[in-house]
Amino acid sequence: MTRTIRLEVCVDTAEGLDIATKHGVDRIELCASLGVGGLTPSVGMMRLAAQSPCPTRVMVRPRQGNFVYDDVEVTLMMHDIDAVAATGLNGVVLGANTETGELDERVLGKLIKHAKLAGLQTTLHRAFDVVPDLSAALTTAQSMGIDSILTSGGALNALQGVDAIRGLVELAAASPTNPGIELMAGVGVSAITAPEIVTRSGVLWLHGSCSMPRSIDSSDAARLGYSLPSHRRTDAGAIDQLRDVLGRLTREAVMLD
Numbered sequence: 363m364t365r366t367i368r369l370e371v372c373v374d375t376a377e378g379l380d381i382a383t384k385h386g387v388d389r390i391e392l393c394a395s396l397g398v399g400g401l402t403p404s405v406g407m408m409r410l411a412a413q414s415p416c417p418t419r420v421m422v423r424p425r426q427g428n429f430v431y432d433d434v435e436v437t438l439m440m441h442d443i444d445a446v447a448a449t450g451l452n453g454v455v456l457g458a459n460t461e462t463g464e465l466d467e468r469v470l471g472k473l474i475k476h477a478k479l480a481g482l483q484t485t486l487h488r489a490f491d492v493v494p495d496l497s498a499a500l501t502t503a504q505s506m507g508i509d510s511i512l513t514s515g516g517a518l519n520a521l522q523g524v525d526a527i528r529g530l531v532e533l534a535a536a537s538p539t540n541p542g543i544e545l546m547a548g549v550g551v552s553a554i555t556a557p558e559i560v561t562r563s564g565v566l567w568l569h570g571s572c573s574m575p576r577s578i579d580s581s582d583a584a585r586l587g588y589s590l591p592s593h594r595r596t597d598a599g600a601i602d603q604l605r606d607v608l609g610r611l612t613r614e615a616v617m618l619d
Contacts (some may be wrong), residue, residue, distance in 0.1 A: 367560055367608045367615075370546060370569045371601060372421075373395060374403065378596030382572075383414045387603040389417040390445050391455055396571060397593060398426040399488070400455075404444050419485055420446045420454040420480055422473070429459045429466075429489040436469055440476050447480035453509070457489025464493055465502050474506055478502075485510040488548070491517075500530055504540035512548045519550030520559050520568075527563040553603035559561040560611050562585055568608065572600040 368388040373379050374396040382390050392411050400421040409564050411418045424431075424438045439456065446454050456470040470486075477484050486508045492501040496516055503511055503531035513530065515523020531545050539604075547559050548569035556568060562574070573594035 365566050367565075368567050369601075369605060369608055370473075370567060371572050372400060372569065373539075373596050374400070374572075375595070376407070378573075379393050379407070379411055379414060381504070381596045382601065383416050386605060387416060387601060390414070390416050391421060391569070392418050392451075393421040395426070396573075399423075401426065405449070406453060408446060409499050412449045412451055417452040419455050419483065420451055421438050422446070422454045422456045423487070429457050429492065430459055430461055431466075431469055433562075436472060439473055443473065443477050443480060443482065447477075447482055452484065453477070453481055454487040455487050455525070456594075459489050459492050462494075465489070467501050467502060467506070470506060472534075474508065478507065483509045485512060485546075488511050488514065489497050491523075496526060496530060497533055498541075499524045499538070500533055504534065504537055504543050506515075507540065508543060510544035510567070514547070514549040519555075520547040521550055521555050524559055524562045527559075527565060531564045550602070552600065552609045553567055556604060557611060558606050560608070568604070570598070570604065572598040572604060573597055574600065587612070595615070 370389040371382045371387045371390040373382050376391045386581050392403050394403040395401045401423050421437050422442045424435050449541045456473050460465040460466045474484055486503050487618040489514050490511050514520045515526030517523030520590050534543050535541055545565050546567035547565045551568045551570035575594055
């Protein structure tokens with residue numbers, strides 16, 4: 363039976379949250395500082411997102427850099443999970459690695475248990491792409507009860523890693539443990555790349571920022587380092603184009619059935 367191909371969009375501003383909601387994305391990933399891959403947003407942003415009808419999962423990442431966390435950082439992340447639960451949002455996005463790159467089962471176990479007890483769903487972010495063995499990491503994620511995995515197949519973008527993603531989709535479906543885990547392709551996802559990513563990988567979820575470079579609106583802010591040239595803003599047109607493509611791909615799959 364054909365299933366709908368869905369879109370998750372990551373946002374880090376109130377403007378982006380509003381655009382993503384109004385333009386019908388299937389899920390929002392709420393972050394701060396997308397320029398460094400996303401950090402935990404403020405409680406104010408969480409409360410604003412709670413007013414949106416769109417399911418929202420919140421990034422729980424206390425700093426930029428790697429995903430190797432000490433006990434103090436793990437405690438911070440657990441407090442942030444509590445904040446997400448208190449706002450009534452859908453879930454959390456998290457990840458942790460050991461020094462050698464494998465998923466840190468001790469840390470992840472604590473965080474996932476904490477999230478599940480609070481009634482939250484869980485997405486494993488691209489800490490997954492750091493691991494030395496994607497298949498082994500998938501098995502670990504399934505055994506831990508993770509709901510979704512965001513991945514580029516270990517490559518710089520989803521199109522480059524599309525064959526690896528396909529292998530993960532097939533491996534997940536064949537597993538007796540948590541076969542319904544969502545494999546979500548991300549990085550470099552656009553209306554142009556989506557057809558090939560979906561067709562070749564078999565994923566039913568895509569993840570992207572749907573953003574465009576933001577023009578510098580204050581030369582003083584840029585001069586003083588408060589506005590970076592790399593900053594981007596959520597683009598309504600990019601969302602609409604990508605949703606149109608995914609709708610067409612879904613309809614074509616129905617016709618083939």
